[in-house]
Amino acid sequence: MYKTYFGLRERPFSITPDPRFLYPSPQHQEALGHLQYGIGENSGFALLTGEVGTGKTTVIRALIDQLPEQINVALITNPMLSAQELVASICDELGVAYPGNSSSLKTLIDLLNNYLQEQHQQGHHSVVIIDEAQNLSRESLEQIRLLTNLETHQEKLLRIILVGQPELRQLLKRHDLRQLAQRITARYHLGMLSADQTRAYIGHRLAVAGMGNNLFTETAIRRVHKLTGGVPRLINSLCDRALLGAYSEELSAVTPRIIDRAGQELFHGSVANPWPRALGAATAAMTAIIVLLVILWAPWSANVPASQAESNDPSEPVTRNAPVNKS
Numbered sequence: 001m002y003k004t005y006f007g008l009r010e011r012p013f014s015i016t017p018d019p020r021f022l023y024p025s026p027q028h029q030e031a032l033g034h035l036q037y038g039i040g041e042n043s044g045f046a047l048l049t050g051e052v053g054t055g056k057t058t059v060i061r062a063l064i065d066q067l068p069e070q071i072n073v074a075l076i077t078n079p080m081l082s083a084q085e086l087v088a089s090i091c092d093e094l095g096v097a098y099p100g101n102s103s104s105l106k107t108l109i110d111l112l113n114n115y116l117q118e119q120h121q122q123g124h125h126s127v128v129i130i131d132e133a134q135n136l137s138r139e140s141l142e143q144i145r146l147l148t149n150l151e152t153h154q155e156k157l158l159r160i161i162l163v164g165q166p167e168l169r170q171l172l173k174r175h176d177l178r179q180l181a182q183r184i185t186a187r188y189h190l191g192m193l194s195a196d197q198t199r200a201y202i203g204h205r206l207a208v209a210g211m212g213n214n215l216f217t218e219t220a221i222r223r224v225h226k227l228t229g230g231v232p233r234l235i236n237s238l239c240d241r242a243l244l245g246a247y248s249e250e251l252s253a254v255t256p257r258i259i260d261r262a263g264q265e266l267f268h269g270s271v272a273n274p275w276p277r278a279l280g281a282a283t284a285a286m287t288a289i290i291v292l293l294v295i296l297w298a299p300w301s302a303n304v305p306a307s308q309a310e311s312n313d314p315s316e317p318v319t320r321n322a323p324v325n326k327s
Contacts, residue, residue, distance in 0.1 A: 002247035012209035013240040015233055019062035021208050022055070023201045023232075031059050031188045032066075038186030039071075039127050039159040044148045045183050046161045049169050050190030053233030056163050059190070060129055072119060072126045079136045083143035086136075087112065090128055090147075105143075113150050116157035127159045134164035134171060141171075145180040192230035195222065201232065202239060215243065216254045223259040227267070238262055 003011065012021070022028060031048060038046020050056045064073055074093030081089060087108045091098055096115045098108055116126055128147075130136065136144070150157045162168065162184075169189070172181045193201055199221050203214050216224070216239070224242075228234035241262035242254045251258070 002243050005247045006211065006215060006243065008206075009210035011240065012205040012211070013236040013243070015236050017055075017057040017061050019058060019065050021205050022058050022062045023197075023204045025193065025197050025201070027190060028055060028059060031190055032063055034186040034188040035060070035063050035161060036066075038161065038184075039125075044156060044160070044185060045180070046159070046186040047168070047172070047184050048161065048163045048188055048190070049166055051192070051231065052165060053231045054190040054192065055232045056190060057131060058232075060131065060161065060163055064129070067127070070124045072124060074126070074128045076128065076130045077132065079130050079132055079140065081140060082137070083139045084108065086140050086143060087147070091115075093128075094126060109147075109150075112147075113157070116150055117152075120152060120157055125159065126157065127161065129161045129163065131163045132165075133162040134168040138176070141177060141180060145183065148183060193225075193232065193235070194230060195225045198225040198228075198230055198235060201235060205236075205239075215246070217256070219256045220254045220259050223256045223263075227259065227263045237266055241266055 003009070014021075035046050035048060048056055048059065060075075064075070067073065072094055074090045076086070076089055076093065078089075079086070084105045087105060088098070090096075091108060091112055094112075094115060096111055098111050119126060128144075130144070144160060144162075147158055148156055148160060166189070171177065172184070199218075202216055202221060202224065206214060214221075220242070224235060224238055228238055238259065239254075242258050245258045245262050246252075246254045249258070
């Protein structure tokens with residue numbers, strides 16, 4: 001809707017994990033480096049974790065695009081499977097044929113091992129990437145560990161990358177999963193973007209979408225970072241809504257006011273800065289107290305004798321007329 005208005009080729013802040021839009025921040029580059037190292041020769045597991053919306057899926061999509069042709073990739077995006085279903089899904093992704101009515105896990109593993117041996121002889125390697133790995137069952141995690149036992153005398157036949165939320169790190173600390181944890185050769189945890197990185201992130205995505213200059217004012221960018229905490233997915237949602245708001249008002253740039261309004265729409269009316277709301281509530285409460293005091297004071301002051309009401313000095317003695325002696 002706003003693409004033509006701003007001269008954009010495409011929406012710059014779509015939440016789909018398009019690797020073309022991956023902002024090469026130092027931490028994202030480091031994450032890619034750790035994963036590339038983790039799938040090297042003689043590696044067992046690589047681990048990538050991060051909070052929801054920090055760009056984990058985009059990183060692994062970028063990794064897949066950068067892998068050479070001789071590396072076969074099995075990407076598992078639904079890990080809530082039994083051990084047998086998980087191995088079957090890996091076979092499906094790698095193109096390993098197996099009997100449709102087979103219920104034997106051993107049959108699946110034997111066929112997978114034969115495929116990996118053949119690929120190794122041809123100079124090819126295979127990588128399994130499991131997204132949302134914090135949802136893997138204990139049984140499935142143990143089966144994944146056993147798959148890394150498929151090897152030649154020189155190297156592993158299957159490299160595995162586990163990608164998930166911080167709960168995955170806690171899961172791997174369990175005593176009964178220590179054998180798997182010990183095989184992790186590369187670990188990286190993605191954090192939030194800083195204020196400067198948020199600015200660069202917004203500019204990068206606009207540039208990829210065809211915009212040479214930044215459509216967001218400097219103060220608007222600071223508001224974006226404050227409202228989102230530097231989470232890329234939230235930045236995308238907020239900036240997309242803000243561009244729509246700027247378009248609807250026929251503005252040439254996104255202002256802090258537009259960001260605040262978009263934030264209220266997205267975040268259920270919550271406001272990042274609570275002081276305006278608190279100040280308004282305090283003012284209303286003070287006004288109510290003053291009105292109540294006036295109401296209570298008015299009838300009391302009406303019953304006070306005029307002579308007392310006019311006396312401002314409580315220490316001044318009150319003079320009373322002496323009784324008249326009629327004798």
